[in-house]
Amino acid sequence: MSDVDLRVGKPWKKPPLVQRTWLRWVLVIGVIAYLVAAYMTIEVNWSRVYEGLERGKKFVLAFTDPDFSSRSTDIWAGMIESIIMTVTSSVVGIAISIPIALGAARNIAPLPVYLVCRSIIAISRALQEIIVAILLVAIFGFGPLAGFLTLSFATIGFLSKLLAEDIESMDRSQAEAIKASGAKWLQWINYGVQPQVMPRLIGLSIYRVDINFRESAILGLVGAGGIGATLNTAFDRYEYDTAAAILLIIILIVMALEYISGIVRERVQ
Amino acid sequence: MPVQDLKGRQVWQRRSGRESLAHWVMWLIGVAVFAYCWQQISASTTWFFVWDAPRIANDIWTRATPPRWEYITQLGKPIWDTLNIATLGTLFALILAVPVAFLAARNTTPSVYLVRPVALLIIVSTRSINSLIWALLLIAIIGPGVFAGVIAIAIRSIGFCAKLLYEAIEEIDDTQVEAITATGASRWQVMAYGIVPQIMPAFAGIAVFRWDINVRESTVLGLVGAGGIGLQLSSSLNVLAWPQVSLILLVILAAVVISEWVSAKVRGAII
Amino acid sequence: MLRLEKLVKTYKTGDQALKAVDLVVPEGQVLALIGPSGAGKSTLIRCINRLVEPTSGKVFLGDINLTGLSTGALRRERRRMGMIFQEYALIERLTVMENVLSGRLGYVGFWRSFLRRFPQKDVDEAFRLLDRVGLAHMADKRADELSGGQRQRVGICRALIQDPALLLVDEPTASLDPKTSRQIMRLICELCNERGLAAIINIHDVALAQMFVQRVIGLRFGVVEFDGLPDALTPDVLTTIYGEEDWEATIEKVDDDSEVAQ
16 A cells, blocks of 8 residues: 555656656757758748749649640650560569579578678669669660669669568478478479469569659659650650649559559469 | 579469460560560660670779769768758658548548548659659759758658558557547547557658668759759769769768668667 | 447348347446357447447436437546456557556546646546556556556556446456456456446356356347346256357357356
8 A cells, every 4th residue: 555655646757768867858959959950951942932832833733734745755655665664674673583582591592692692682772773874874875775774773682682581581391391302402492482482572573563663754864764854854844734744644554553463462362 | 584484384283274375375475575675675775885885884983983082071061961851851751641641541531432532642642753753843843952852752751651651550459449439538539549659669660761761862862953962973973073973972872871770770679 | 327228239241239139237236248259248338338339229328318429428428438348458558557547538638638647636546546456566567568467457447547337348358367357357346346336247258257246138149138147047048048059059058057067
């Protein structure tokens, strides 16, 4: 009872998230100081923003009346190029990712192979698509080839990493059972490993196709082919209705891809 | 190609007769589509440049090394801007994503047929358009600068955060919500006591995860004029100052690695 | 004090969970609701505080018909009905104290509850209740650090701090071991006696029910099949409740029977 007698009549407070008082204050003050400093360094030209609101309104309205026709050939060509880049880079990227994923799984690959594959993945993940695209355009010249290479390279980093993680967490005993039957290495991969990771591979691949398409829409900004160049031109000329049309097409294709990937993933699992 | 063989073999075990034939036809169509696409790319490529590529790559490499280290003194402010774009953008995005997520989640939306589709549309449209495109658009509207970058990152992140968050909301334990409802709590109290504590870990994880992605994305926003270190990259590229380009790329790489490390650490601490 | 009149619940799937249930619970009576899974026990108690909206019929708490109330009025009436859950239903990421105080949510405004500034008398009452169930020292622990029995005690405190006239208890012991189950049942019944509360306890375990309650209701396919003293629960009665054309259920009945005999 003494415990209660001590506490009854005293106010109760929720124990704070950070136990140490000084640390709590340091964090709070630090966050506020950062926000103030960040806010101070952002120069906002409010009159420019105010002027822009009118254009913003025009752009939003353009979505209700998008112009597909006046630049239809450009849009069509750009879209086809984007799709072509998506298809080729996804196929090639996925094909290359699979051996690299096998190499990057510690339970399958010997250490030297593992390290090589992991560093390939690390490089691919650290470099962003757009920067890779700039370099590849400088090397290979303008056009969809640079875009294709960029997306293939990015696909490798994404897919290999996730697939390797999946392989590493697979059920050991199933794979061992196949090995025990005297299977060769490739047979072992085919019968012991592949069935376990196949659903995830398919799911990830479709997801990556989706990402590749979205990324292909911006590669044109740096000359690596696709719809981005057309979009950039439309913005430069303040042709909001054409830009709206392109954005709508992108959104629709992405929605369709997401829908398809949902169906496929359900069927695979 | 090994993959096709592998896939073919696996499926071939399961199917027979017409199914197997249909499968091979599908593969054939797939190969044909790929071949056609490749042909298209090949047709719009100047192969002379490609054969020349090793020489050019080598050329760029020799020009770009060593990086111009003293240029780093001019990169302080751009890095600070980049960090601000990422952080403030994430902050705004989270503020906007929370209501959208609550409107989109099946168990909290006020109306499944009216409000939910609108929320889902916001999520899908902001998500499917890259932040660079948002930046282009915002620059056309409110002019170049850091502010356009912040807004671009914020808009792009709304859909991403709202999607993950509404999935988390749909997965909460309903009996906890029921228990709070049974005490006679109001709608908002049920939200604050029954739902919010349950999604807090997911929310924190999403915030840090998206911040990490945003640091990456904000490093290149400058390419279209939306502030940050990309601005320096773009101007250095324009004058073909390769030693500066290589230094900037190194700095960007460091920023990406550090942000990923921070994000991994924080997420580890939360979970 | 609580009166159900022709309470019907039909789910959207077409399943009729309750078929015109009539029931009167006088003040201070503790009754057990038994019956096979799917008999509508959970639906019945959720229809009383309208966590599940009844299809037709009336629920009177005192003189007030709960089924006709607006949301706001319903919330006020819910304060008079404490509820205890099978899986405890504590907010796992909040502290024990916050969980107990959440029972007062119907009495305090949003901002007050949001900022955790509950009135002092609520806090005092929460400490007294926690002490009564032997958990005062756990007040600042997070709910997910507690064992099953401890969690259910916190659940009981949360229901009692509402200052209810009626307790709705849904399978309080289903996730607990036999010893803890008894302790929890004893605690619930003691507290009801101390405070003169009426209670409806949904329970699987017939023997446990007989041990503690004053009245037993047997529910089968949404119909009241038995209403009487615990001692009147003969094997025949159990057969009617749990069914005999269903072989598995009959076997289960035999098991229950042997437990009763012990």
